[in-house]
Amino acid sequence: MFRNTTRRSLAAKLVAVAAVVLLLAAGCTGAEEEDAGPIRIAIVAPSASNDLAFTQSMVDAVNAVGETREIEVAVTDGTFIVEEAAAAIRGYAEDGFDLVIAHGSQYGGPLEEIAPDFPDTSFAWGTAVDFKGLDNVFAYTVRSDQGGYVSGTVAAQITGTGVVGVIGPIEVGDAKLYVDGFAAGVAAQNSSVTTNIVYTDSFSDVALAAEAAEAHISNDADVLTGSAQMVVGATGVANEHGVAWFGTQANQTALGESIVVASQVYHWEVLLNEMIDKIEAGTLGGEVMTATLANGGIVIEFNDGYGLDAGIQAAAEDVIAGIADGSISTGQ
Incomplete structure (x- = not known):
């Protein structure tokens, strides 16, 4: 009797211990999820x-x-x-x-x-x-040179004067890469197009960017681009003169729905x-x-409101694909 009773008590205890272990485990899991x-x-x-x-x-x-x-x-x-x-x-x-x-x-x-x-x-x-x-x-x-290169090829096709202008901030980092890539894209598409580049030596000076845009336009540029937060000054001038604009870093269509052709967007x-x-x-x-363009960290976002020629956009898509698969080099 004692032996049987002991066994039954031991079994009951084991069940109780198992239940406690399960409850503790559940509690720990809940705590971990909550934490x-x-x-x-x-x-x-x-x-x-x-x-x-x-x-x-x-x-x-x-x-x-x-x-x-x-x-x-x-x-x-x-x-x-x-x-x-x-x-x-x-x-x-x-x-x-x-x-x-x-x-x-x-x-x-x-x-x-x-x-x-x-x-x-x-x-x-x-x-x-x-x-x-x-x-x-x-x-x-x-x-950023990759998106710059794509935009440069498009710029070379839409310019009527054969002159495009670039407004850089400080000649470093992704800003310089973008400027260099854009210039390379223009030259690869049409070597007879002139690319004028100006650096303002400031990321934030809106007035300097506006002055640089005015100077480019006075030198016959009918397509502009630039980098950094200062570009709101340049896009204001571009809007005023009806000059095409290519954006970078973020989608800049809101800065001019009729002038922004496309934006290189950092994702x-x-x-x-x-x-x-x-x-x-x-x-x-x-x-x-x-x-990069290949991993989707860069995306070229075209502005439908600009009305870019379908053939030019299709050619740009081919350039995007070529850079992504390595068959086109931006020279950087």
């Missing part, structure tokens, strides 16, 4: 979130990430002063954000000092091709989703990622 929560992403950028250029390209990209993932987003924009950006980057890391995006090549110095202090935080820095040897920093860049979400996948798998950085 996971949304992915917290912070953006620190030099210009306005709605600049229709560099900063907006990243804000739009993070919003696109939010279409397929649960995220929490914070943005500090207008931090052209590097010290202010550094304070914001450090603040977001202290607040426990999962990914802090330092969206400006000028932020590399501060990031090199900040990132080692937060080894469990992932940082993204661009445009840049150097992650500073830090295993919690992703560097990201873009082959950073392609790289961001890859970063987040790596972060969730335990890799916080130590890599360089590049947006």
Whole structure:
């Protein structure tokens, strides 16, 4: 009797223990799911979130990430002063954000000092091709010369005067790549077309961009392009004179629905989703990622309102395909 009773009691105890284990497991799973929560992403950028250029390209990209993932987003924009950006980057890391995006090549110095202090935080820095040897920093860049080349081939076909004008900001990074790619595309399409290039030495000086646009037009340019947030000054002049415009970084159709031919748009979400996948798998950085036409990080978005000739657009699509498959080189 005792033996049987003992067995029955032991069996009952085992059942009870098993039930407790199951409940604990379920509780742990629920806690883990609750603790996971949304992915917290912070953006620190030099210009306005709605600049229709560099900063907006990243804000739009993070919003696109939010279409397929649960995220929490914070943005500090207008931090052209590097010290202010550094304070914001450090603040977001202290607040426990999962990914802090330092969206400006000028932020590399501060990031090199900040990132080692937060080894469990992932940082993204661009445009840049150097992650500073830090295993919690992703560097990201873009082959903006590719979209520039496509736009240049179209510009060479639509110019009536045989002169196109380019307004660059500072001769660095994706801005210089774009300008060089555009000029190469014009030359490849029609070597008799003249490409005049002016750098304003500023990313943000709208007045200088407007002056440069006026100078180009006075020298017979009937097609213009440019890079950085300053381009609102140039597009205003282009609208005034009915001069065609090619955008880059973000879709700039809103700056002139009748003059914007096409825009090279940075779809950073392609790289961001890859970063987040790596972060969730335990890799916080130590890599360089590049947006291209081939991986969808760059997309040429044509403006239907401009009324580009269908044959010219079809030829541009062929150039896009050729750059993507490697059969066409932009020369960069």
